[in-house]
Amino acid sequence: METSSPQTAQLTTARILLELSIPAHRMGYLQLCIAIPAFAGNKQQSMAKELYPSVADAVGCLDWRAVEHAIRTVIADAWKRRNPEIWAQYFPGSQRAPSNKQFIATLAEYLE
Numbered sequence: 001m002e003t004s005s006p007q008t009a010q011l012t013t014a015r016i017l018l019e020l021s022i023p024a025h026r027m028g029y030l031q032l033c034i035a036i037p038a039f040a041g042n043k044q045q046s047m048a049k050e051l052y053p054s055v056a057d058a059v060g061c062l063d064w065r066a067v068e069h070a071i072r073t074v075i076a077d078a079w080k081r082r083n084p085e086i087w088a089q090y091f092p093g094s095q096r097a098p099s100n101k102q103f104i105a106t107l108a109e110y111l112e
Contacts, residue, residue, distance in 0.1 A: 009037035009111050019086055021078045028074030031067050034058050040108035071100050
């Protein structure tokens with residue numbers, strides 16, 4: 001999928017997250033809306049050393065581990081409520097919830 005601006009990337013990310021049953025009011029949704037486009041822009045970055053701290057700064061959080069936890073929790077909850085057909089479009093053959101890195105990296109591919 002071709003995105004032409006950071007705003008378009010965030011809108012595309014938001015649409016995908018809602019399709020995957022991650023509601024906008026949940027902690028972790030905003031972090032994913034920031035993290036996925038950021039990772040798409042630099043796939044070589046470390047999650048713990050670069051991505052999570054930059055997302056924490058963007059949302060005004062003091063601890064990057066809180067960002068990691070919020071993302072992990074919202075992915076796990078969405079997996080439990082998932083529509084298997086929709087999740088299979090993004091994560092074919094998955095038998096368990098993806099890790100944070102798998103989730104972010106996979107959805108970042110859709111932004112290219």
